Amino acid sequence: IGGLVLIKNPHLDTMEEDILYHLDLGTRTHNLPAMFGDIKFVCVGGSPNRMKAFAQFMHKELGLEGSGEDLADICAGTDRYAMYRTGPVLSISHGMGIPSISIMLHELIKLLHHAKCRDVTIIRIGTSGGLGIEAGSVVITDTAVDASFQPRFEQVVLGDVVVRSTDLDRDLAEELLACSKEVPDFPTLIGHTMCTYDFYEGQGRLDGALCSFSSEKKLEYLKRAHEAGVRNIEMESTAFAAMCGLCGLKAAVVCVALLDRLEGDQIRAPREVLREYQQRPQRLIAAFIRRRLGLHPPAGPALPSSN
Amino acid sequence: IGGLVLIKNPHLDTMEEDILYHLDLGTRTHNLPAMFGDIKFVCVGGSPNRMKAFAQFMHKELGLEGSGEDLADICAGTDRYAMYRTGPVLSISHGMGIPSISIMLHELIKLLHHAKCRDVTIIRIGTSGGLGIEAGSVVITDTAVDASFQPRFEQVVLGDVVVRSTDLDRDLAEELLACSKEVPDFPTLIGHTMCTYDFYEGQGRLDGALCSFSSEKKLEYLKRAHEAGVRNIEMESTAFAAMCGLCGLKAAVVCVALLDRLEGDQIRAPREVLREYQQRPQRLIAAFIRRRLGLHPPAGPALPSSN
Numbered sequence: 001i002g003g004l005v006l007i008k009n010p011h012l013d014t015m016e017e018d019i020l021y022h023l024d025l026g027t028r029t030h031n032l033p034a035m036f037g038d039i040k041f042v043c044v045g046g047s048p049n050r051m052k053a054f055a056q057f058m059h060k061e062l063g064l065e066g067s068g069e070d071l072a073d074i075c076a077g078t079d080r081y082a083m084y085r086t087g088p089v090l091s092i093s094h095g096m097g098i099p100s101i102s103i104m105l106h107e108l109i110k111l112l113h114h115a116k117c118r119d120v121t122i123i124r125i126g127t128s129g130g131l132g133i134e135a136g137s138v139v140i141t142d143t144a145v146d147a148s149f150q151p152r153f154e155q156v157v158l159g160d161v162v163v164r165s166t167d168l169d170r171d172l173a174e175e176l177l178a179c180s181k182e183v184p185d186f187p188t189l190i191g192h193t194m195c196t197y198d199f200y201e202g203q204g205r206l207d208g209a210l211c212s213f214s215s216e217k218k219l220e221y222l223k224r225a226h227e228a229g230v231r232n233i234e235m236e237s238t239a240f241a242a243m244c245g246l247c248g249l250k251a252a253v254v255c256v257a258l259l260d261r262l263e264g265d266q267i268r269a270p271r272e273v274l275r276e277y278q279q280r281p282q283r284l285i286a287a288f289i290r291r292r293l294g295l296h297p298p299a300g301p302a303l304p305s306s307n
Numbered sequence: 308i309g310g311l312v313l314i315k316n317p318h319l320d321t322m323e324e325d326i327l328y329h330l331d332l333g334t335r336t337h338n339l340p341a342m343f344g345d346i347k348f349v350c351v352g353g354s355p356n357r358m359k360a361f362a363q364f365m366h367k368e369l370g371l372e373g374s375g376e377d378l379a380d381i382c383a384g385t386d387r388y389a390m391y392r393t394g395p396v397l398s399i400s401h402g403m404g405i406p407s408i409s410i411m412l413h414e415l416i417k418l419l420h421h422a423k424c425r426d427v428t429i430i431r432i433g434t435s436g437g438l439g440i441e442a443g444s445v446v447i448t449d450t451a452v453d454a455s456f457q458p459r460f461e462q463v464v465l466g467d468v469v470v471r472s473t474d475l476d477r478d479l480a481e482e483l484l485a486c487s488k489e490v491p492d493f494p495t496l497i498g499h500t501m502c503t504y505d506f507y508e509g510q511g512r513l514d515g516a517l518c519s520f521s522s523e524k525k526l527e528y529l530k531r532a533h534e535a536g537v538r539n540i541e542m543e544s545t546a547f548a549a550m551c552g553l554c555g556l557k558a559a560v561v562c563v564a565l566l567d568r569l570e571g572d573q574i575r576a577p578r579e580v581l582r583e584y585q586q587r588p589q590r591l592i593a594a595f596i597r598r599r600l601g602l603h604p605p606a607g608p609a610l611p612s613s614n
Contacts, residue, residue: 007516007517008516008517008518008519009513009514009515009516009517009518010518011513011514011518011522012514012518015514017573018514018573019573019574019575021573021574022506046387047386047387048386049386077578079354079355079356080353080354080403095402095403095404095407096387096402096406096407096410097402097404097405097406097407097410098404098406098504099403099404099405099406099407099503099504099505099506099542100402100403100404100406100407102504102505102506102507103403103404103505103506103507105516106506106507106515106516106517107516109516110515110516113516147463147466148466149466155504155505155508155509156454156503156504156505156508156509157508157509157519157520158508158511158520158524158525158528159454159455159456159528196406196463197405197406197409197462197463197504198406198409198410198462198463199329199406199409199410199413200409200410200413201462201463201464201465202462202463202464204465206316206318207316207318207319207322207325208316208413208417209314209315209316209412209413209414209416209417209420209550209554210314210315210316210413210550210553210554211315211316211317211318211319212315212464213464213465215318217465218465221465221466235406243516243517246517247516247517266324266325266326266328267326267328268326271384
């Protein structure tokens with residue numbers, strides 16, 4: 001069973017039908033093997049517009065016919081998530097935070113299983129706050145850690161805490177770093193990524209509706225994170241690493257830093273600058289997918305459409 | 308300072324500008340008091356389409372001019388959340404899960420503060436899984452509890468766990484229950500609402516990509532929840548109750564049950580039935596807002612547009 005997606009649920013085989021509710025897909029209503037059986041790359045990110053732009057960009061990067069502008073949302077029947085495919089690439093939004101990405105991953109992993117996909121690589125392309133790195137830097141995660149800088153994901157199952165490993169694929173991370181040489185106009189590095197349940201208090205921001213700590217305590221915490229190897233902070237990586245790892249998916253997390261949290265809390269860069277930052281992980285992943293498929297880069301400037 | 312929104316953050320007053328990044332609003336770019344100063348009711352829910360439909364429905368229920376079909380998304384510059392207003396009612400989506408609603412609430416509460424809003428009532432209108440109640444029943448939450456059935460919200464701040472109360476406004480819950488007599492075609496009840504970080508394993512579902520427990524263990528857990536007074540399960544109420552409580556907002560949670568979890572895990576009802584279920588909390592809240600404003604119900608059938 002080399003390369004198949006592993007479902008760790010003995011109950012699933014006994015179900016006559018599986019409704020993937022939040023994707024508006026199902027085993028009885030859709031021919032999942034026909035729709036998805038040849039998918040080799042799954043890219044996920046928070047924003048639906050960004051994941052649409054990524055699918056359109058990949059369409060061009062793969063040299064496929066047409067502009068890609070008319071790619072349809074496969075999950076159009078629901079607004080919980082958006083999903084696009086072009087060639088062997090699936091692009092899906094996951095919203096913000098661990099609960100939101102975990103619903104999507106449960107249903108995506110079942111989808112890949114029902115579709116009998118093989119040798120799938122899954123990559124989260126996201127945004128994050130940097131830690132001691134220049135705004136616009138791209139971080140490839142070697143280890144996803146929690147708010148105590150530990151490489152673990154705590155999942156509550158029937159009221160009890162279960163601790164899961166957050167290992168990511170080391171070879172994949174190195175392969176992505178090698179690919180970054182092809183997109184040399186921004187810095188790319190490998191580091192730990194801290195994953196939190198909250199954007200404000202949970203990441204030590206002073207600018208939320210609630211804040212009970214001083215600027216000094218905040219900096220002390222962020223510097224401890226930096227000393228532990230954390231180079232960026234986001235809100236999905238531990239759950240993503242844990243679930244993909246358990247299900248045998250080779251997984252990577254590639255996020256751009258929108259700011260350096262050692263210098264501030266608010267995201268102040270102009271929209272145009274932020275837009276270009278968000279294209280950076282997309283360009284890196286396009287280079288990676290092209291290389292894997294043995295394709296040369298397309299002629300002319302390769303830039304994702306804005307969103 | 309009666310009725311003002313309380314910001315529990317001494318740093319906020321020292322900021323020259325506050326960028327509400329995920330709402331695409333800010334104190335320097337927008338005149339928040341002019342845009343929002345007269346808001347009295349804030350309704351929040353997971354799905355952007357549903358919150359748009361609710362705003363359009365309220366527009367009609369308030370007897371305002373025009374069809375309401377052309378209400379603009381105030382957060383159109385971002386796809387993280389969607390926001391609509393009609394009369395004194397603001398309708399905002401929050402995505403799925405505690406981290407997603409918490410980002411929105413931080414920025415919404417700051418918005419209400421900057422706009423100098425007074426005497427705001429905030430209500431989450433959502434979907435949920437029922438526990439020992441008929442599908443389609445509407446649950447008004449008296450207490451939001453965690454996966455151990457405790458009325459608490461654990462928030463990680465700078466790596467340490469802080470425990471917060473999840474009290475909701477009792478009088479408001481009773482007032483909503485009284486209003487439910489005006490919409491007698493579905494059952495409405497008051498009960499505890501359990502809030503989890505995961506839809507599948509965290510709510511004892513047997514149909515996720517991962518499941519390590521038996522059907523018996525699942526039912527044992529759900530029955531214990533029912534005995535503790537839990538009548539429905541969703542993914543935002545504890546954070547919502549805790550944050551609104553700390554900031555002095557009178558808050559309520561009103562969710563329809565899409566199924567009875569004692570009878571199954573998958574959401575199998577036809578889309579048309581689910582659509583009508585999702586309109587039920589909207590109709591109850593419309594009756595409540597009309598009553599608060601001293602308005603009579605509009606003539607003719609009052610039904611929200613679909614989704």
